[in-house]
Amino acid sequence: MQLLSGNRLGSLTRSTPVKNPQFSTAVQSRSSRKLSTTMATTVKTVTTKEVATKPIDGQKTGTSGLRKRTQVFMSENYLANWVQSLFYALGDEIVGKTLALGGDGRYFGKEAAQIIIKLAAGNGFKRIVIGKDALLATPAMSALIRRRKLYGGLLMTASHNPGGPDNDFGIKFNYSAGEPAPESITDKIYDETMKISALKFGDLSDVDLSKVGVTAFGSFEVEVVDSVEDYLSTLKEVFDFPLLKSFMARKDFSMVFDGMHAVTGPYAKRILVEELGAPDSSLKDCEPSPTFNGGHPDPNLTYAEELVKIMWGDKAPTMGAASDGDGDRNMILGDHFFITPSDSVAMIAANAEAIPYYKSGLKGVARSMPTSGALDRVASALKLPFFETPTGWKFFGNLMDAGKCSVCGEESFGTGGDHIREKDGIFAVLAWLSILAYKNKSVPEGGKLVGIKDVAMEHWNKYGRNFFSRYDYEEVDSAAAASVMDQVRNIIASSPKGTKLGSFTVDAADDFKYVDPIDGSVAAGQGLRFVFADGSRIIFRLSGTGSAGATIRMYIEQYSNDPTQYEKDAQEALAPIIKVALELSQLEKFTGRERPTVIT
Ligand code: VG1
Ligand code: CO
Numbered sequence: 190m191q192l193l194s195g196n197r198l199g200s201l202t203r204s205t206p207v208k209n210p211q212f213s214t215a216v217q218s219r220s221s222r223k224l225s226t227t228m229a230t231t232v233k234t235v236t237t238k239e240v241a242t243k244p245i246d247g248q249k250t251g252t253s254g255l256r257k258r259t260q261v262f263m264s265e266n267y268l269a270n271w272v273q274s275l276f277y278a279l280g281d282e283i284v285g286k287t288l289a290l291g292g293d294g295r296y297f298g299k300e301a302a303q304i305i306i307k308l309a310a311g312n313g314f315k316r317i318v319i320g321k322d323a324l325l326a327t328p329a330m331s332a333l334i335r336r337r338k339l340y341g342g343l344l345m346t347a348s349h350n351p352g353g354p355d356n357d358f359g360i361k362f363n364y365s366a367g368e369p370a371p372e373s374i375t376d377k378i379y380d381e382t383m384k385i386s387a388l389k390f391g392d393l394s395d396v397d398l399s400k401v402g403v404t405a406f407g408s409f410e411v412e413v414v415d416s417v418e419d420y421l422s423t424l425k426e427v428f429d430f431p432l433l434k435s436f437m438a439r440k441d442f443s444m445v446f447d448g449m450h451a452v453t454g455p456y457a458k459r460i461l462v463e464e465l466g467a468p469d470s471s472l473k474d475c476e477p478s479p480t481f482n483g484g485h486p487d488p489n490l491t492y493a494e495e496l497v498k499i500m501w502g503d504k505a506p507t508m509g510a511a512s513d514g515d516g517d518r519n520m521i522l523g524d525h526f527f528i529t530p531s532d533s534v535a536m537i538a539a540n541a542e543a544i545p546y547y548k549s550g551l552k553g554v555a556r557s558m559p560t561s562g563a564l565d566r567v568a569s570a571l572k573l574p575f576f577e578t579p580t581g582w583k584f585f586g587n588l589m590d591a592g593k594c595s596v597c598g599e600e601s602f603g604t605g606g607d608h609i610r611e612k613d614g615i616f617a618v619l620a621w622l623s624i625l626a627y628k629n630k631s632v633p634e635g636g637k638l639v640g641i642k643d644v645a646m647e648h649w650n651k652y653g654r655n656f657f658s659r660y661d662y663e664e665v666d667s668a669a670a671a672s673v674m675d676q677v678r679n680i681i682a683s684s685p686k687g688t689k690l691g692s693f694t695v696d697a698a699d700d701f702k703y704v705d706p707i708d709g710s711v712a713a714g715q716g717l718r719f720v721f722a723d724g725s726r727i728i729f730r731l732s733g734t735g736s737a738g739a740t741i742r743m744y745i746e747q748y749s750n751d752p753t754q755y756e757k758d759a760q761e762a763l764a765p766i767i768k769v770a771l772e773l774s775q776l777e778k779f780t781g782r783e784r785p786t787v788i789t
Pocket of ligand 1: 600
């Protein structure tokens with residue numbers, strides 16, 4: 190294994206001044222202009238050194254970027270090959286532009302940042318804007334790109350996957366609106382990875398990322414910025430901070446936020462404690478760690494176990510929340526109560542008047558296909574345009590850019606709005622705080638505080654409840670997972686409308702295909718689904734974010750408008766349809782798994 194850093198450029202083949210004439214001119218004029226001021230120690234012309242390389246198999250991005258074992262990313266040229274392929278895919282349009290850079294603080298992030306900075310310099314970018322210590326939450330990256338009108342950004346994260354030398358690293362690209370790269374770009378990157386032969390590095394020394402400020406190398410500059418500032422400014426445009434602050438000061442309110450030792454720690458400190466006045470004791474595990482302290486930074490009922498214990502304990506706070514490795518996911522809990530992410534997006538949409546950013550109403554709402562239909566009911570009651578997209582946030586971007594979607598969500602703990610182009614964990618927390626503040630406006634302190642569960646009950650009483658559950662079977666043998674999917678495909682092929690599966694009657698069964706209503710692009714093969722006559726659904730998908738084996742996701746949904754059922758446990762309510770799903774897929778037979786790794 191060899192890492193590139195400083196001047197240790199592996200198999201150097203040639204060294205040339207930066208080729209683009211515009212860029213060279215800029216180098217001269219900018220550097221001479223700055224000579225007299227800040228640049229005394231750093232003036233030199235950036236030269237590009239080309240390093241020979243060879244294609245590496247399997248650098249195909251999944252649902253959200255490229256994720257592999259950290260050791261794989263640390264092997265010679267692995268990261269550089271992918272980043273260089275991205276720059277080739279983007280072509281000349283990157284010359285002279287500014288690229289944002291940051292990550293979730295996981296192991297190898299700081300070294301990776303130095304490699305990416307050199308590649309950016311060698312490929313003609315004029316400036317890098319990077320979060321201090323190479324930290325940027327995914328939503329903060331999106332906000333930074335949008336506020337500063339940057340060309341795009343690279344995020345060094347494998348999101349909710351565990352980190353450390355024996356776990357995962359990852360990288361993804363966000364484009365100029367702050368959105369995850371669309372498939373048209375990721376497909377091109379993959380093509381480039383298959384034919385790459387040279388890496389172009391700027392000949393620079395490593396940059397100190399621990400201090401806010403600008404380091405210049407001739408005309409190429411690296412600006413280290415506070416990781417929270419721009420994002421906080423965006424959030425202040427969305428929420429009423431003074432109102433939230435006065436609500437959180439109520440003696441009958443308390444919350445706990447679990448940073449899971451991931452990137453949101455510094456954000457929670459700054460936003461919840463310093464801005465909104467929450468006591469320090471409301472923060473749990475808010476010190477980022479390169480290994481997430483050995484944990485799995487996935488905010489669900491299984492991996493955020495300690496938070497779950499607190500919220501199901503005596504003296505549970507009013508609200509509990511957690512976010513994932515890179516801060517784009519969220520889990521919202523009440524006192525002995527779990528809000529499913531599918532319900533969360535529906536309830537935020539239904540209560541949008543509590544959020545100043547939405548005061549003139551919602552433009553439309555969207556959810557990913559496996560997400561429950563709770564949002565559909567809100568959309569139809571409020572007569573809002575509604576969209577159903579494939580899994581992955583990249584599909585929401587076009588809708589938002591076209592002004593057709595204000596709030597969207599995924600069942601996988603992803604919730605967000607069109608203030609940025611990523612899902613946003615802190616947004617969800619502030620949205621729920623806003624709903625509580627709004628509902629408690631006329632409840633005097635010491636009166637009966639409207640809590641998270643009350644909001645949910647009120648919602649279900651109005652719209653009915655979409656019971657929802659997801660079963661994840663992680664790290665299943667890939668061939669076994671393929672057999673399960675083949676089996677499900679066979680059942681689909683032999684299940685025309687009217688077929689009975691258990692006590693459920695098939696209305697439609699297919700492999701979900703999405704035609705983007707804005708640009709007409711087609712995404713096929715996005716999940717095998719059964720929709721039954723009573724609106725219940727069974728869906729099977731293979732995960733596109735894992736790094737070893739395959740993960741099967743089975744999604745189950747059933748609607749009820751019987752108020753006596755609303756408080757029922759989802760597993761109990763869904764038991765009959767779960768049984769049908771397991772039988773039709775023969776999952777246990779093919780995988781040998783008697784139970785899932787995670788149940789949501
Ligand atoms: C999962 C989720 C999906 C989410 C994606 C990225 O993808 O199901 O809804 O958008 O992760 O989230 P998959 O292909 O494993 O099912 V994150 O927080 O990893 O950026
Ligand atoms: Co994430």
